[in-house]
Amino acid sequence: MKKRGTGLGCTWYGTGYGNGFPDVSSAFVEIHDDGTAAVLTGAVDVGQGSSTVFAQIAAEELGLRPEDILVCSGDTDVTPDSGTTAATRQTYNTGNAVLKAVRQAKLRLQEFGARKFSCPSPEGIELKDGMIGVRGDPSRSMPLSELAWEARLLHGERFISASSFTAQTTAVNLENGQGAPYWPYAFGCQAAEVEVDTDTGTVRVLKIAAAHDLGRAVNLTQVEGQIAGGVAQGVGYALLEEVELAEGRIKNPAFARYLIPTALDVPEIESMIVEEPEDTGPYGAKGLGEPAMLPTIAAIINAIDAAVGVRITSLPATPEKILAALAEKQRGGSGG
Amino acid sequence: MTSVIGSRVVREDAWGKVFGQAQYPADLNLPGQIYGVVLRSPHSHARILSMDVRKARELPGVAAVLTAADVPRNSHGVLYRDQPVLVAEHIRMVGDPLLAVGAESLELAREAAGLVEIEYEPLPALFDTEEAMRPGASPLHPEVHGLSNVFYHLPVVKGDLNKGWEIADVVVERDYSTQMVDHAFLQPEAVLAHVDARGNLVIQVSTQYPHYDRGEIAHALGIKVSRVQVKTLSIGGSFGGREDISLQLIAAMLAYKTLRPVKMENSREESFYSHCKRHPMSMHYKTGATRQGKLVALEARIVGDAGAYASWSPNILRKAAIHATGPYEIPHLRVDSYAVFTNNPWTGAMRGFGAAQPVLAYESQMDILAQELGLSPLEIRLRNIFRTGSVTATGQLLSGSVGLEECLQKVAPFLRQEEDKE
Amino acid sequence: MVELELTVNGKACMLKIEPGERLIDVLRQRLGLTGTKEGCGEGECGACTVIMDGRTINSCVVLAIQAHGRDITTIEGVGNRIRPHPVQRAFVEEGAVQCGYCTPGMVLAAKALLDKNPDPSPQEIGAAMSGNLCRCTGYDKILRAVQRAAREVTGT
Numbered sequence: 001m002k003k004r005g006t007g008l009g010c011t012w013y014g015t016g017y018g019n020g021f022p023d024v025s026s027a028f029v030e031i032h033d034d035g036t037a038a039v040l041t042g043a044v045d046v047g048q049g050s051s052t053v054f055a056q057i058a059a060e061e062l063g064l065r066p067e068d069i070l071v072c073s074g075d076t077d078v079t080p081d082s083g084t085t086a087a088t089r090q091t092y093n094t095g096n097a098v099l100k101a102v103r104q105a106k107l108r109l110q111e112f113g114a115r116k117f118s119c120p121s122p123e124g125i126e127l128k129d130g131m132i133g134v135r136g137d138p139s140r141s142m143p144l145s146e147l148a149w150e151a152r153l154l155h156g157e158r159f160i161s162a163s164s165f166t167a168q169t170t171a172v173n174l175e176n177g178q179g180a181p182y183w184p185y186a187f188g189c190q191a192a193e194v195e196v197d198t199d200t201g202t203v204r205v206l207k208i209a210a211a212h213d214l215g216r217a218v219n220l221t222q223v224e225g226q227i228a229g230g231v232a233q234g235v236g237y238a239l240l241e242e243v244e245l246a247e248g249r250i251k252n253p254a255f256a257r258y259l260i261p262t263a264l265d266v267p268e269i270e271s272m273i274v275e276e277p278e279d280t281g282p283y284g285a286k287g288l289g290e291p292a293m294l295p296t297i298a299a300i301i302n303a304i305d306a307a308v309g310v311r312i313t314s315l316p317a318t319p320e321k322i323l324a325a326l327a328e329k330q331r332g333g334s335g336g
Numbered sequence: 337m338t339s340v341i342g343s344r345v346v347r348e349d350a351w352g353k354v355f356g357q358a359q360y361p362a363d364l365n366l367p368g369q370i371y372g373v374v375l376r377s378p379h380s381h382a383r384i385l386s387m388d389v390r391k392a393r394e395l396p397g398v399a400a401v402l403t404a405a406d407v408p409r410n411s412h413g414v415l416y417r418d419q420p421v422l423v424a425e426h427i428r429m430v431g432d433p434l435l436a437v438g439a440e441s442l443e444l445a446r447e448a449a450g451l452v453e454i455e456y457e458p459l460p461a462l463f464d465t466e467e468a469m470r471p472g473a474s475p476l477h478p479e480v481h482g483l484s485n486v487f488y489h490l491p492v493v494k495g496d497l498n499k500g501w502e503i504a505d506v507v508v509e510r511d512y513s514t515q516m517v518d519h520a521f522l523q524p525e526a527v528l529a530h531v532d533a534r535g536n537l538v539i540q541v542s543t544q545y546p547h548y549d550r551g552e553i554a555h556a557l558g559i560k561v562s563r564v565q566v567k568t569l570s571i572g573g574s575f576g577g578r579e580d581i582s583l584q585l586i587a588a589m590l591a592y593k594t595l596r597p598v599k600m601e602n603s604r605e606e607s608f609y610s611h612c613k614r615h616p617m618s619m620h621y622k623t624g625a626t627r628q629g630k631l632v633a634l635e636a637r638i639v640g641d642a643g644a645y646a647s648w649s650p651n652i653l654r655k656a657a658i659h660a661t662g663p664y665e666i667p668h669l670r671v672d673s674y675a676v677f678t679n680n681p682w683t684g685a686m687r688g689f690g691a692a693q694p695v696l697a698y699e700s701q702m703d704i705l706a707q708e709l710g711l712s713p714l715e716i717r718l719r720n721i722f723r724t725g726s727v728t729a730t731g732q733l734l735s736g737s738v739g740l741e742e743c744l745q746k747v748a749p750f751l752r753q754e755e756d757k758e
Numbered sequence: 759m760v761e762l763e764l765t766v767n768g769k770a771c772m773l774k775i776e777p778g779e780r781l782i783d784v785l786r787q788r789l790g791l792t793g794t795k796e797g798c799g800e801g802e803c804g805a806c807t808v809i810m811d812g813r814t815i816n817s818c819v820v821l822a823i824q825a826h827g828r829d830i831t832t833i834e835g836v837g838n839r840i841r842p843h844p845v846q847r848a849f850v851e852e853g854a855v856q857c858g859y860c861t862p863g864m865v866l867a868a869k870a871l872l873d874k875n876p877d878p879s880p881q882e883i884g885a886a887m888s889g890n891l892c893r894c895t896g897y898d899k900i901l902r903a904v905q906r907a908a909r910e911v912t913g914t
Contacts, residue, residue, distance in 0.1 A: 004752075005752070006750065006751045006752045007703070007713070007751075008699075008703075008713045008714065008717070008747070008751060009695065009699050010662065010663060010699065010702075010717050010721065010740070010743075010744065011662065011663060011691075011695050011699070012659065012662070012663035012691075012722065012740070013659070013688075013691050014655070014658065014659070014691070017651075018651075018655070019651070019654065042545075042546060042547050044543065044544060044545070044546065044568045044571060045347075045349075045571070046544060046571040046573060046574040046578070046857060047571060047572070047573055047574075047856040047857025047858065047894045048856065048894075049347050049856070051347070051348060051349070052345055052346075052347040052348060055345070055348065056340045056341060056343070056345055057341070059340045060339060060340045060341050065340075066340055066345045066348075067348070071348065073568070074543075074546045074567070074568035075546065075565070075566075075567045075568065076546050076547055076550045076561075076564070076565055076566045076567070077565040077567070081547040082547075083545070083547075084544050084545035084548060084579060085544045085545065085574065086544055086545075086574075086576060086579055086685055086689075087689065172490070172492075172654065172658070172730055174490070175491070175493075176491060176492065176493040176494075177490055177491055177492030177493060177657060177658070177671070177729070177730050178492075178493075178494075178730050178731040179730050179731070179732070180730070180731075180732040180733075181654070181658055181730055181732070182658070182732075184737055185734065185737075185738070187663060187722070187738065187739055187740040187743055188743055189740070189743040189744050189746070189747045190747060191747040191748075191750040191751050193750070193752075207750070209746075209747045209750035210747070211742070211743035211744075211746035211747050212743065213737070213738075213739025213740060213742065213743055215737055216341070216342070217342055218341055218342065219342075219343070219344065219345055220342065220343065220344050221344040221345075221346075221853035221899075222347070222853065224853070224898070224899070225853055225856055225894070225895055225896075225898075225899060227896075228895060228896030228897070228898035228899065229856065229893075229894045229895050229896040230687075230896070231896050232893075232895075232896035232897065233575070233687060233893070233896075236517075237514075237517060237692070241515070241517045241518070241520075242515040242516065242517065243515070243516040243517060243518050243608075243613055243681070245463070245516065245680060245681070247380055247461065247463065248380030248381075248429055248430045248461060248463055248678075248679045248680050248681065249378075249380065249430045250430070250431075250608050250609065250681065253604070253605040253607075253608035253609065254604055254605060254608075254798065254800060254802070255520075255604060255797075255798040255800065255802035255803050255891065256798075256800055256802050258518060258520065258608075260520050260891060260893060261897075262888045262889075262891060262897075263884050263887045263888045263890070263892075263897040263900070263901060264884050264885070264888045266896055266897050266898065269896065269898050270750070272743075272746045272747070274739040274742045274743050274746065275739070276736075276737045276738060276739030276742065277737060278736070278737040279736060279737070281737075283341045284737075286737065289687070290687050290688050290689065290691070290692075293687055293688060293692070294688055294691065294692055294695050295695070295699075297692065297695050297696055297699075298695050298696060298699030298700065301696060301699070301700060302699065302700070302703045302713065305703065306752075311700065311704065313510055313511060313512045313513070313696075313700065314512065314513040314514070314515075315513070315514045315515050315696060316515060344853070346850055346851070346853070347853075347855065347856075349855075349858065350849070350850040350853075350855040350858075351839060351842075351846075351850055352858075353855045353858030353861045353862075354837075354842070354846040354849050354850055354855060354861055354862075354865055355793070355833065355834075355836075355837065355838060355839070355842075355846065356791075356792075356793020356794070356832070356833030356834055356836075356861075356862040357793065358858050359792070360795070360859065362792075362795075362796070363786075363792035519893075520893055521857070521859075521893055522795075522797045522803060522805055522857065522859040522860050522891060522892065522893050522894075523795070523797065523857070523859040524796075524797065570857070570858060570859075571857060572795075572857045572858070572859030573856075573857040573859065573893050573894050575893070603799055604797070604798045604799055604800070
């Protein structure tokens with residue numbers, strides 16, 4: 001018989017290296033003569049989309065299009081150290097470093113603009129839609145491309161900057177674990193609907209509804225991609241995957257025997273975003289990479305219990321374990 | 337112009353990837369390159385008594401056979417340098433790298449590796465964390481980590497646990513366990529290393545952290561970091577599995593030794609053995625709540641199997657302890673978290689980094705408690721979740737950006753109530 | 759050495775190869791077509807997908823000599839920046855590309871499907887793409903991209 005049930009998973013995740021370890025990222029920025037810009041960071045894009053995030057941050061600040069920003073990353077001869085692409089830290093940490101560096105270069109542009117347009121303060125100069133000029137006075141503005149060119153060729157002015165950002169945490173006390181070991185924290189909840197076949201013990205995940213508080217979504221497409229990818233890995237972790245060992249030897253070091261989810265194993269996914277801004281994050285952003293997979297695990301395990309009344313306490317929830325738990329339950333045991 | 341923050345900007349490398357133009361390390365070649373392979377240990381715990389590489393070195397077409405004796409500083413590791421580049425004597429896991437061969441073709445390199453004669457003395461091995469934790473268990477790393485296999489322990493203590501049990505109306509106690517899993521990124525490790533016109537080592541690789549790799553390569557070879565360039569190409573997924581340094585260190589040594597470009601590519605099977613795994617954890621949870629559904633006490637013991645090397649284990653078991661409550665306020669608690677060496681494959685960073693495993697335990701406990709108290713899973717969570725102003729198990733004030741309640745409200749409509757169950 | 763004659767991306771190729779060479783090695787090493795990726799070496803992951811006479815095959819488990827006289831399409835033969843294939847455009851626009859290692863195989867699997875069945879159901883799309891593993895995207899946007907490409911191909 002096939003039975004359905006829903007389950008809830010609710011999780012939190014401290015981002016960054018944490019525990020007081022200096023979590024520092026750096027970025028270099030250069031404004032080109034034609035008003036486009038380069039951002040250099042050591043942060044590598046492993047597929048999650050950090051380079052696109054940095055281009056968006058620079059474009060937002062400089063009033064340019066993201067495609068006008070060249071992001072160069074992960075070359076030790078060229079780029080500064082921006083820490084590892086891990087710990088859900090690149091949008092927050094290196095994003096902040098990029099933001100600080102871009103704002104430095106921008107301030108130089110504003111100062112030059114203030115002199116050029118006889119504006120009393122650099123804050124009165126805005127960069128928008130590829131233009132630079134006096135805020136609220138379109139007659140005193142010009143394309144950034146012309147200003148940058150003029151600045152270098154007529155005045156020898158360059159707009160180049162470097163900056164670093166360090167996340168703030170403290171080490172926990174080794175006697176009692178007290179301290180402020182991470183910042184910021186990301187939160188998420190997911191609901192899973194599963195169908196359990198009580199004859200075969202197989203579980204099909206029909207739907208996952210995922211809501212994640214990531215502070216601020218910088219790139220909606222990439223946010224959805226992280227959530228769906230996290231859900232798929234959560235499905236694999238909860239139901240399919242296990243490195244099997246025999247005396248320390250891996251028995252299944254091949255995709256034929258180590259099963260990861262295929263297109264047929266993933267559920268319909270509804271992703272929802274909660275933006276509870278983080279004061280110290282770039283535009284309020286925290287992070288999402290790791291948190292995306294965490295609630296899936298519990299949502300599925302709890303949904304299995306809701307569907308057939310057995311509690312699986314060891315991952316993965318294989319058909320064998322579910323059948324054994326169902327049999328135990330029939331015999332009058334507690335199940336699981 | 338509308339804000340570009342929050343929009344749907346297309347990633348800049350997407351076009352190159354759909355045309356098959358994006359380059360991953362295995363896609364690169366240099367004239368005159370040789371191919372490198374690593375010979376790995378078939379034993380989980382053993383001593384190398386002798387290693388005879390003469391036949392391998394004499395095979396025509398073999399450019400270099402490197403052993404531990406060829407590594408100036410034979411160690412690496414993200415927190416502790418407790419992992420040998422090539423094992424000199426003490427093998428601690430199946431897959432430990434024993435030697436590297438560089439030859440004119442991959443087949444030749446493999447053939448040469450097969451000609452190496454090694455005499456092993458198998459040693460008693462530990463595969464179970466509880467056994468490895470026992471006093472008197474043979475320590476795996478006496479030199480670096482002392483005489484116990486428990487190389488990290490963090491207690492998190494808050495409030496008065498006795499009082500917590502006193503005021504608890506319901507107590508739920510269960511054991512949970514999670515399995516070892518692999519990152520299974522689609523792109524197996526690959527690297528192209530060469531010494532360039534400046535005399536510098538250039539390593540083109542997929543890695544999560546090029547500056548770290550540069551430091552490890554410079555350390556192992558005893559050269560300055562300014563003589564090493566680590567350049568990342570497209571990266572075919574990582575999920576934590578490209579944190580510890582891998583083939584790039586061995587390719588760098590072969591290139592430095594032979595002055596030939598060196599290409600290395602893992603098969604999927606080799607990939608399984610050449611990066612860390614996710615920690616299996618066993619978790620004992622005892623959770624108490626009042627009749628009103630307020631959590632009041634938690635006692636948890638979390639043991640993580642670190643396998644043969646430390647990697648990120650202390651940080652991972654620390655993270656497990658810190659996140660052990662779940663996103664809930666619990667006034668009285670004690671959590672003990674341990675990292676333990678065994679002769680299993682080494683474990684390290686993987687998406688979730690120690691905060692993934694306890695999810696199974698703390699969220700199962702919540703549903704069991706809800707059942708006992710006659711509350712819905714949603715209701716019991718709403719009564720305990722972190723909000724702005726909450727204090728965590730480590731005493732940290734959550735001063736802002738706590739959007740959990742809104743997340744719960746958003747997913748609530750997708751939960752079926754008991755009555756609509758068929 | 760044996761003689762191998764085949765058509766790759768519309769171009770006739772004549773090569774001398776070892777009898778045991780795999781098709782993927784001939785494509786990647788002898789012809790320099792590195793858009794075809796190797797992920798598992800046992801035909802499980804689909805990263806090495808190419809189209810042979812209209813059907814997708816895993817080039818890591820096919821001997822090159824089995825392609826003798828056949829017509830092969832690799833990712834390099836599917837479109838370019840000036841004239842992208844609808845599947846390629848849909849993958850980019852839907853955000854179906856992340857790490858990108860599965861992408862060439864996915865694009866070819868989708869193209870082969872739409873060449874035969876321009877208006878597939880979601881179930882047919884899922885089945886056709888299930889031989890190609892992806893570890894990053896959760897498949898959601900990949901499946902949407904194939905649907906989008908189908909709409910473009912059929913003009914609906």
